[in-house]
Amino acid sequence: MLRVPGPEGALSGELLLPVDALALVVLAHGAGAGYRHGNMENIAAAFAADNLATLRFNFPFMEAEKRRVDSRKVSIDAIAAALETARGKTQLPVFLGGHSFGGRMASHAVHELGLDVRGLVFCSFPLHPPKKPSVERAAHLAAVRLPMLFLSGTRDALAERVLMEQVVASLQWAELHWLDTADHSYKILKRQRTGSADVFAELAGVAARFVDRVLD
Numbered sequence: 762m763l764r765v766p767g768p769e770g771a772l773s774g775e776l777l778l779p780v781d782a783l784a785l786v787v788l789a790h791g792a793g794a795g796y797r798h799g800n801m802e803n804i805a806a807a808f809a810a811d812n813l814a815t816l817r818f819n820f821p822f823m824e825a826e827k828r829r830v831d832s833r834k835v836s837i838d839a840i841a842a843a844l845e846t847a848r849g850k851t852q853l854p855v856f857l858g859g860h861s862f863g864g865r866m867a868s869h870a871v872h873e874l875g876l877d878v879r880g881l882v883f884c885s886f887p888l889h890p891p892k893k894p895s896v897e898r899a900a901h902l903a904a905v906r907l908p909m910l911f912l913s914g915t916r917d918a919l920a921e922r923v924l925m926e927q928v929v930a931s932l933q934w935a936e937l938h939w940l941d942t943a944d945h946s947y948k949i950l951k952r953q954r955t956g957s958a959d960v961f962a963e964l965a966g967v968a969a970r971f972v973d974r975v976l977d
Contacts, residue, residue: 813972906933
């Protein structure tokens with residue numbers, strides 16, 4: 762465990778650093794679970810298997826065991842603090858991202874604070890609330906001049922496929938990978954899913970290839 766000096770006190774976190782790591786991804790968690798949630802641990806482990814280091818951390822609301830998420834300012838300040846902590850631990854190229862709310866806040870952190878990172882990796886970007894399709898949450902992305910990777914499930918109720926594809930197509934350097942039968946939490950339909958690859962291994966492989974292209 763490590764400690765991140767967050768905007769409202771120290772935050773718990775974890776650095777997973779493979780020996781042959783090519784880059785580090787600061788991963789922020791979603792609105793409903795902290796950095797030690799199974800999904801976050803699975804993503805980090807899969808990234809490590811593909812030589813991507815990760816730094817995961819709690820947002821202040823999760824550290825304080827509150828249900829209501831932090832304001833955007835507090836959230837992006839926490840992400841900036843995690844980024845600074847990551848830079849103090851390694852000289853690797855750094856990317857930002859996260860699952861759902863965490864990934865969205867990472868994009869706002871880059872947009873509003875001008876954080877110097879190599880790119881953004883979104884695990885289940887929450888384009889809109891369930892059953893309320895819109896693209897308002899992506900309005901700021903056009904101003905983010907960085908490579909972006911979106912890893913979305915084909916059953917994600919927070920990312921209507923046509924809208925997500927339109928958003929990604931409108932961005933200067935953005936890639937979208939659909940994870941077959943996965944929902945917003947990356948739960949899959951095993952009998953219907955094409956291919957035998959584990960969903961986390963699949964997304965990590967795509968992320969590693971994206972990082973390679975950005976760093977090339």
